[in-house]
Amino acid sequence: MTEINQIDLQALAERLSLTYFKMPFQHQVRFNSRLRSTGGRVVFPRRGSRILEAEIYMEVNPKLSNEQLPGIIKHELAHYMIYLQKGLHHENDRDFQRLLVKVAAPKYSPLVSVHKSAYLYRCQGTQHHEFKRSRKVDIRRMRCGIDGSRLMLVSEYHAK
Structure with missing residues (x-):
């Protein structure tokens, strides 16, 4: 978990922008604790097909370490700078990938997506089809989608 506050986060983003991209980032940067597996995102609000330039902001996951x-x-x-040059783009855009290498930025988030639960069901028909689910299923109501037989909970796993 990072230990810096909102003001220091804003200052860090502005300093990195000037140092690595030679352009100011004059938009808001804030923590978003609802982000799970992603490290951050730049949000480009729209009204219809038009992007509202004044309302662009960056969200950062507070679970990241200071390093x-x-x-x-x-x-x-890098997403923001490529947007200024070319408009909206994708992660695998060649110019974006080159810019990441140039500024030594990571391609992927260091955070790992963790599934909290996993359930394994087996149908009680002759074929014994198996189904993995992340959510629990009501076996009194649900049936096997292949042969229509009843389901049985075989195992469940809960991650912390």
């Missing part, structure tokens, strides 16, 4: 934070901010700033 990971500059890399993620550089990655998101």
